[in-house]
Amino acid sequence: MKSDNTPGAGAGNEGVGLPRNARLGLGLFLLYLLIYAGFVALNAFAADTMGKSVAAFGGVNLAILYGMGLIIAAFALACVYMALCTDAPEAGGEEGGR
Template sequence: MRQRNARIGMVLFCVYLLLYGGFVFLNAFAPETMEVLPFAGVNLAILYGFGLIIAAVLLALIYGWMCQPDDEDVAVKEVEK
């Protein structure tokens, strides 16, 4: 179970790393792209930043949902007590 949870955590971390890497890459090599105002006068850098925050929360929720203990694991722990 621990290995499975660690693998899921690593996959979700890599997903976030790609998202964040895209943000850094755009800021470093195409800063004019981040100055674009796609929505309501707010630049892309701000929207991307909020997107990163929302993505982090969603990935944490996904991790919590995917790594719930099985009913068998809970029953075994209760018996051991």
């Protein structure tokens, strides 16, 4: 995994310069989007379901657990992303700007 992330010339490059990291990011983003959309939809269209208590967590209801779960999932996915990202060699060209 060294060959795929050196996008031609260093400076002023095209959007998808780091395909591997970008694809990884996009995948994780879509995963999270799905979990978030589920949460928002449940709140909007099935607020009753959100009131059901979950015995496994001391009877705390789904609304709280799903909400906390979203916060924990954000952190967990962020850690996964950080662990799997390849570090691009610093593209020195930023310094000079224009």
